[in-house]
Amino acid sequence: MKRKITALLAAAAAAVAMTACTTGSSGSSGSAPGGGNQAFGDSAQLFDANQKAHDVMKGKRVAFVPILYKGYNLTQNWGASMQRAFDNLGAQFQVYDANFDPDKMVKIVNDLISRKEADVLILHNTDVGVLTKQIEDARKAGIYTIVVNMMSSQLGDAFIGVDVVHAAQDITKRAIADCDQRGGAKRLAIIDGPGNDAASLQWSKGVHDVADPAGYEVVATAHTQWQNAAAQQAAASITQQQKDNLCAYMVTYDLNSVAVGDAVSEAAARGVIRPNSIGVYTMAADTLWCDALRAGKVTASVAYDVQGVGAAAVVTAQQLIQTGVAPGSTHSVAYVSHAVVDRSNVDNTTIACYKGQ
Structure with missing residues (x-):
C-alpha cells in the first residue's frame, strides 16, 4: 500500500511539473525575441519576479535611431531615460545618430537588421514612409520595432508619442x-x-x-x-x-x-x-x-510628457520581450499626456521646461 501511495504522489508531482511548463509559469529567462516563451505566468514569487525581469533583459541589444541626437534636447532626453533604464536591466543600449539625414537613417537601420545587431529597434523617423520597408524587414528578421513621436505608415510593434x-x-x-x-x-x-x-x-x-x-x-x-x-x-x-x-x-x-x-x-x-x-x-x-x-x-x-515617451519605450521593450510574442504579431498606439502652458502656469507644470539629460 505504501508503494502504491508513493507511486501516486510521484505521478501527481510529475503532472504538476508538466503543467507548469506548458502554462509558461517557469518561463525562459533571456529567451530570444519572438521565441514564444513567456517570462511570467499567472503568479510569481516576489523576489523571483524581480530576478526574472532582469534575467530576461540581460544582454538584450536595444538600438535607438533618432532623426538627430547630439545637441537636441528632445531626443537626448529620451536617450538619457532609456540609457538609465536599460543599464539597470543589464541590456545593451546604443544610440545611432542619423543627424537629420534620411538616407543615413535608412542605411543605419538596414545595417542593424542585416547584421542582426539588435533585438529591439526604437525608431524616430523623418516622414511616414521612409522606414516602411525597414520595419517590415525587421519583423521578418525577428526584431521588435518601437516607433516614437513620428508615426510611420508601417506601424511596427508599437507607437508611443504625443497625440x-x-x-x-x-x-x-x-x-x-x-x-x-x-x-x-x-x-x-x-x-x-x-x-x-x-x-x-x-x-x-x-x-x-x-x-x-x-x-x-x-x-x-x-x-x-x-x-x-x-x-x-x-x-x-x-x-x-x-x-x-x-x-x-x-x-x-x-x-x-x-x-x-x-x-x-x-x-x-x-x-x-x-x-x-x-x-x-x-x-x-x-x-x-x-x-x-x-x-x-x-x-x-x-x-x-517628453520624458514619458522615453520611459514608455523602455517599458514596451520589456513587455514585448517578456511575453515572447512574434515581432509584428501585435500592434499598439499609445499617447502621453499634454497640457497648454503659458507664463501663468509654465513653472508649475511638471512636463514643461524639460532638459536634454
Whole structure:
C-alpha cells in the first residue's frame, strides 16, 4: 500500500511539473525575441519576479535611431531615460545618430537588421514612409520595432508619442481665444517640418479642425524641414506680406517657434507690425522655449510628457520581450499626456521646461 501511495504522489508531482511548463509559469529567462516563451505566468514569487525581469533583459541589444541626437534636447532626453533604464536591466543600449539625414537613417537601420545587431529597434523617423520597408524587414528578421513621436505608415510593434491632432486642436483653441480678445484679423499661418511627416500632417489637421469652423483662415503654410534658420526666414517673409493682417503663427515644434518668435520681434522692432499683434503658438516646451516664453518671444505651447515617451519605450521593450510574442504579431498606439502652458502656469507644470539629460 505504501508503494502504491508513493507511486501516486510521484505521478501527481510529475503532472504538476508538466503543467507548469506548458502554462509558461517557469518561463525562459533571456529567451530570444519572438521565441514564444513567456517570462511570467499567472503568479510569481516576489523576489523571483524581480530576478526574472532582469534575467530576461540581460544582454538584450536595444538600438535607438533618432532623426538627430547630439545637441537636441528632445531626443537626448529620451536617450538619457532609456540609457538609465536599460543599464539597470543589464541590456545593451546604443544610440545611432542619423543627424537629420534620411538616407543615413535608412542605411543605419538596414545595417542593424542585416547584421542582426539588435533585438529591439526604437525608431524616430523623418516622414511616414521612409522606414516602411525597414520595419517590415525587421519583423521578418525577428526584431521588435518601437516607433516614437513620428508615426510611420508601417506601424511596427508599437507607437508611443504625443497625440498631435488633439494637441494642435487644444493650442489652436487658445490661439483663437487670444486673437478674438485682441480683435485682430482672423488669419493664421502654419510653419511645420518637411510637410510629409506625421507630425506636420497631424498638426495641420488639428489646426484646421478648430480654425475652419471658427471662421479663421490659414493664409500660409511653410515647410521648413525643422531648421530654425528656415523657420525664421519663412516667418519674416510671411510677416512682411501679411503685416497686421496676421493674428498667429502655429508652429509644429518648440525650437522652431523660438526662431519664429525672433522674426516676429524683429518685425515689431522695425515697425512692420504693431507690438504684440501676432502670437506664436507651438507644441512641446523644452528649457530653451521656456526661456523664450519668459522673455516674451513666444505666447503659449501645448507641452507634452517628453520624458514619458522615453520611459514608455523602455517599458514596451520589456513587455514585448517578456511575453515572447512574434515581432509584428501585435500592434499598439499609445499617447502621453499634454497640457497648454503659458507664463501663468509654465513653472508649475511638471512636463514643461524639460532638459536634454
